[in-house]
Amino acid sequence: LGFSFMICIHFMTNRVTNTSSLNIPKPQSMTSERRTSFFGARTVGASMPRNSTMSGFGGTEKIKDTRPLHDKSFVQQCIRHLHEFLTEQGFPGILSAKMLQSPSTKEFVKVFEFVYRQLDPTFEMPNSKVEEEVPAILKALRYPFVLSKSAMYSVGAPHTWPQALGALMWLIDQVKVRSNQRKQELLFSEFCEDSDNIEEGAEYNKLLLEYTAEAYSKFMQGEDTFDDVDELFISKLKKMYNVDEALLASMEEKYRILSDEVERLEKESHTDRLMTKRMDRVKLQADLKKLQSYRSNLEAFKGNLENRASELSYELEVTGSQLESLKREQNELQLLLQNQKFTPADVERINREKRELQQTITRLSKSLEDAQQHQWMEEIALSKVKEKAELKAAEYQKLARKLKLIPVSAENACGNDFEIRPFECGPGSMSQHKTQIQVLLSNDLISDVEEENSRLANMKLSLEESSEQVNSNIMDKSNDLKQMREQIRKVDERLDSDMQELAQEEQGWAAEVESVENHLTILEKKVTYGYDEAVQQLKAAQQQ
Structure with missing residues (x-):
């Protein structure tokens, strides 16, 4: 559609x-x-x-x-x-x-x-x-x-x-x-x-x-x-x-007649005074029964209220005794708090010692860094000296080759080994070189080489000794640093445990005090409300 x-x-x-x-x-x-x-x-x-x-x-x-x-x-x-x-x-x-x-x-x-x-x-x-x-x-x-x-x-x-x-x-x-x-x-x-x-x-x-x-x-x-x-x-x-209008009209007429009859009967019932009085009597008797039942209910309710009032008074007394015991426990806890082992001054002193130890650790760390820097500088200087010795040895080798002293098969070597090998340990090698050089070279050259070698050897020994000294100092400082860190860790653990115990105890005391106060407030409200309600109901019952 x-x-x-x-x-x-x-x-x-x-x-x-x-x-x-x-x-x-x-x-x-x-x-x-x-x-x-x-x-x-x-x-x-x-x-x-x-x-x-x-x-x-x-x-x-x-x-x-x-x-x-x-x-x-x-x-x-x-x-x-x-x-x-x-x-x-x-x-x-x-x-x-x-x-x-x-x-x-x-x-x-x-x-x-x-x-x-x-x-x-x-x-x-x-x-x-x-x-x-x-x-x-x-x-x-x-x-x-x-x-x-x-x-x-x-x-x-x-x-x-x-x-x-x-x-x-x-x-x-x-x-x-x-x-x-x-x-x-x-x-x-x-x-x-x-x-x-x-x-x-x-x-x-x-x-x-x-x-x-x-x-x-x-x-x-x-x-x-x-x-x-x-x-x-x-x-x-x-x-x-199939609507039958005649049937509808007859039904309407019958309804009208019945309505008139009902209205007439209602008017007659209103005019009959004896029937009215009888109905009033029945109603009054029913009201009397209701009042009697209501009175018995009120008496029972009054007894219940009295029992409830006695129970509330007993509960109030019990609550008062519990409150007194809780107050005594609170005072004992406060005394315990005042007489505890660690005072705020002790905590402040521990914190101060912790700060001093941290400053000491910082200072020692700086000293360690300076020693390491000095060691590094000494190692650099030693490497430079070694480089110079190697250069001198290389010059000697070059000059010896020009003079045909090396290798052993050289023309002027005569089967002798005049080659100087750097960093060969032992006095025998040095004396052997010295003997060969003294025999074959002039005295001046021999003395210069000997002085230079001795000076370099002494310098090497001194550097090695200083390096060993620095390493020993570093080890000592490291051990001291480890001991101080261990002491600091123990002090921190002890401080943290003490603080946690104090915080837990304070929270427990505060929670107990708060719960007791809340319970007391609720009980007071209940007692007051129950007492007021009972008094009002008793007054209403007396008035009725």
């Missing part, structure tokens, strides 16, 4: 429902439910533009959704209505307003299945292809707008959730309409038999279609009242439902 025809059906259905001329309403069924459409807050009347024609019944133009689905306030209002509906109907899952702001596809399908089951309790959502099933269900229910299959893949997106929310609101309206129709069916089901067969038949459909077409034609021509069409339709409905 086109959009104009759906407006016509909606308008004429409301006209039939609101008609007061027919005392027996027509029955409702699934066919009438399918004829009801949802158009939001659209009104039909004199203010509606009537520029359409009857040719609109066969149109296939898509309907534009006029609801402000992209308005945030409207969307929030729809979400509130959806939340209220799901809460009232007993939604089984976890329900929150935050979840309805941007639900997932799984959550939307679960909500849709729950709402649709209000229309069809036997419905079961398939496990696969739910993206195709939901639009197909809406299309089968004649949802006037389009919910695409692609929108089901991202229902919670800001651009698709308003459309899905609009579909849910339309479905909820269908559920409400169906529930109202069921109530009407239950209310008026006794007035006619086999009404479903009448409404589902072709005769009823033809009659309703004729009435709808004629009334809508007059409405499009500018008329606002359809009394003649309504009267004709009502008369035809009476014939269809």
